[in-house]
Amino acid sequence: MGLDWLMEFLKGTLKLFLHPIFYYSFFLAAVLGVSRVKRERKNFSVRAENAYFELRQLLPLGIVIGLGISVVMMGVGIAIPFAAIVFVALLTLLLSIAMNPRLLSPVFTVGFAFFLTIFAGGEKWSVPLFQNAFLQLEEKIYPSIALLLALLVIGEGILIFMNGKKGTSPKLTISKRGQRVGIHEVKRLWMIPVFLIIPGSSLQAQFEWWPVFSIGAESFSLLLVPFTIGFHQRIQGMLPIKAVQAVGKKVVALGFLLVLMAIGSYWLPILAIVTVSLAILGREFIALRHRLTDDSLPFYFSKRNNGLMILGILPESPASKMGLQVGELVLKVNGSLVHDETGFYTALQRNRAHCKLEVLDAQEQIRFVQRALYEGDHHELGILFVQDEKKWGTEVG
CATH class of the missing domain: 2.30.42.10 (PDZ domain)
Structure with a gap:
């Protein structure tokens, strides 16, 4: 039995390299790095970190967080419908067009995928390549997506707190009073690969070589799914490290609240919708509150008389x-x-x-x-x- 599970883990890991978002995330991180270097050279005639900095931040910490989320999701036997994974991938591609990393927060990619999955379940869609994936949606599966979102929000907060403070980019700007001042900016992209249990045989129905294992009368697939996490913060009124870590702490706190609500949704399914809605509104509130607070402060990086x-x-x-x-x-x-x-x-x-x-x-x-x-x-x-x-x-x- 242990050998069977080990083989499933190995197969699930290899499937990561079949996921288009895995490669697309590297492309997006590279674009962020190149655009940052161009701006820094324009401001200072020299760049701070090299163009590969964003690429180096993409995976290391995300792998550790992904393992933690995988242990929770698989340890309690939580399955995620393949339809939701398809929607997350599509939304990641669509939201990235704006080149605003903030839109790649899991509250948007997974949150909107949650509502699309509910809608697809009611409409009984038939999508090319994955016809069965949209025919096996049941109400009991929605709290699982809400819990996954909550765990990813905690992961996002940890990434912001521990990694977002590194290599904040200096930037010159002109204040409303016409004075030259400095600010710092963070545009970061991370990837969190998570092992997920996919219920049914929707994948095998299309791809005969796709491995499926059974637990009792139920059949499942094991898939390592890459979740792209984006972050953007502009800091003008305080030290960059303190500002970024303050946001990270608030996002982690929001994530733990969402976990409690998602667990409750297994007994009260409507709470899953409340959980996802709160995730979107709460994350936006944190960003808005930081922006308003920071804008109310004087520029920290301004010319001083004493040095x-x-x-x-x-x-x-x-x-x-x-x-x-x-x-x-x-x-x-x-x-x-x-x-x-x-x-x-x-x-x-x-x-x-x-x-x-x-x-x-x-x-x-x-x-x-x-x-x-x-x-x-x-x-x-x-x-x-x-x-x-x-x-x-x-x-x-």
């Missing part, structure tokens, strides 16, 4: 190795007060062999950092500031 605000740090640069952080204020360079970027590099040139900075950190504490400088370091220290007027383009904020 230079660090908008970004290039990876593996001298500044990164010195431990400088985004949001810190450079007060002095080699003992000289600095007020603009020109003064900063002029002070660096006064001591070509050594760099000593006095900075004010996010906790309003003064600290000193220093490093020996090598040839070229003076011009490539790796700090991005809110720059003076230059030819590079910015946006109106």
Whole structure:
């Protein structure tokens, strides 16, 4: 019996490579990376992370979260209709056309798929390739989709909290008062592969080679399904790490509330509809509340009279190795007060062999950092500031 299950897991894993969304997610992540690099070069004439950064974030943490969701879904024997998986894939393709990662949140892809599945069950659709998939829909299956959505929302929150804070992208913009200021932006794409039990033999009916196993009188298929999770956040009034983590915590809390409601829907099926509706409205409320709160705050990355605000740090640069952080204020360079970027590099040139900075950190504490400088370091220290007027383009904020 154990060997049979192992073989089913291996077959289910191989089926991941048959899913078009698996490959499409890599394409979308690559597009996000290239567009970010182009914008950063336009603002700063240099990019922060390379174009492969978004691709590197796509899977690692998502695999761990997917395993956790798989254990829950399979451990309690929850089956998901294949019709819902088809709808999720179609919605992922359609919603991605706008190139707004926020629309790829599971509350939209899985949430809207939930309502389409209910509608399809009532209409008894017959879809080419998967005729039987839409003929085996029953009311008792809908709470399972609601529970899957709730678990994916928890996964989304964990990804935002742990991964969304990494590599936030600095950006120059023009405030409503016409001043040049800095903001940070996160556009991220993740993939959560989840093992799902598919009831019936709808897949085998179309593809004779598709393996099906039986539990009692019921037949099932095992499928590793890739769920694409998108996230977009713009931060102007606080430190990017704190802003992103605050959203992540709220999304995780929403997910746990949805889990409780989804469990209750097994006894009160109408609660499944309430759960999915709350997921959509709750996730939108979290995004809207953050946006309104952030817009009400003054720009964090703006020009200061007492120093230079660090908008970004290039990876593996001298500044990164010195431990400088985004949001810190450079007060002095080699003992000289600095007020603009020109003064900063002029002070660096006064001591070509050594760099000593006095900075004010996010906790309003003064600290000193220093490093020996090598040839070229003076011009490539790796700090991005809110720059003076230059030819590079910015946006109106």
